[in-house]
Amino acid sequence: MSYTAEEIAELKALCPEAAEGKEGSTTVLVLPSLSLPSGCVPPVVDALLWPGMRDNYPSRLYLSQKVVKPGAAQPNWNSSARILERNWHAYSWNLNRTDLRPVQMVAEHLRGLQ
Amino acid sequence: MKADIRLLGSVYAAAIADLSRPHPVAAERVGFISVALGKLSPNHFLLLGHGYTAVPDAHYLDYPRAGACIGPDAIRAAMQRILDTGAGQLHVHLHDHSGRPRPSRTDLRDMPALVKSLNVVGPACAHGAIILSSDRAWAQVTVPDSRQLFDASAVTVVGFPLLFLNR
Numbered sequence: 001m002s003y004t005a006e007e008i009a010e011l012k013a014l015c016p017e018a019a020e021g022k023e024g025s026t027t028v029l030v031l032p033s034l035s036l037p038s039g040c041v042p043p044v045v046d047a048l049l050w051p052g053m054r055d056n057y058p059s060r061l062y063l064s065q066k067v068v069k070p071g072a073a074q075p076n077w078n079s080s081a082r083i084l085e086r087n088w089h090a091y092s093w094n095l096n097r098t099d100l101r102p103v104q105m106v107a108e109h110l111r112g113l114q
Numbered sequence: 115m116k117a118d119i120r121l122l123g124s125v126y127a128a129a130i131a132d133l134s135r136p137h138p139v140a141a142e143r144v145g146f147i148s149v150a151l152g153k154l155s156p157n158h159f160l161l162l163g164h165g166y167t168a169v170p171d172a173h174y175l176d177y178p179r180a181g182a183c184i185g186p187d188a189i190r191a192a193m194q195r196i197l198d199t200g201a202g203q204l205h206v207h208l209h210d211h212s213g214r215p216r217p218s219r220t221d222l223r224d225m226p227a228l229v230k231s232l233n234v235v236g237p238a239c240a241h242g243a244i245i246l247s248s249d250r251a252w253a254q255v256t257v258p259d260s261r262q263l264f265d266a267s268a269v270t271v272v273g274f275p276l277l278f279l280n281r
Binding site: 085 | 136137140141142178181182209210211212213214215218219220247250
């Protein structure tokens, strides 16, 4: 799987240093310094979008550290993984759809932190 | 020098099941596959994987710069297993994706030292490292005639279905 220039451009509007990476046969998207919804601590982390099926989720958004939300319900962190030689953490958030563009996937996953 | 690895289907299933479990501090898990050594010809070795041993949770170190870091207790246990059973040990971990796995820089840096330690206590055995993905594998081994790690030429799971993991 590879991404169109338009899809990458959409991601760069969200995250200027967005780039593709290859893990096995899957092309993932690395999103350095992604801004998180307000109230998250820390407010900015590196992220990685796994765009296909993994852990029985149709896609997953991994963050470089477990984010906390002071005074609010905490995300259910249920996966840690080593991808592109780096450790990542993902919270349980099931999009239940596979027809989204990458930037839409990221936005939908971030709703889990609102 | 050539080496084929054949894993019992039950050993492969046990490894995948254990290595897929989350760990409290590590991002991935590690285990060891016990192998018997045979020869198909003078320069063609056969490693038969007949047992899987998980690394206990307490034998991992909290070291976020690696996916998993096992401590001296885990390595001593593997060395003791060689002394107790005479079986060689393949360090095994899972790269959780489809397609051919590749060793990371950490794997390439740390694996030779581990295998060297295993060779000290089991010089008559084959030892090495194997990385599984969801459908393929990568492996390097040493055999008594050669203490240099070299790529396994085949990794096969014996069972139904028969799986060829490094074609």
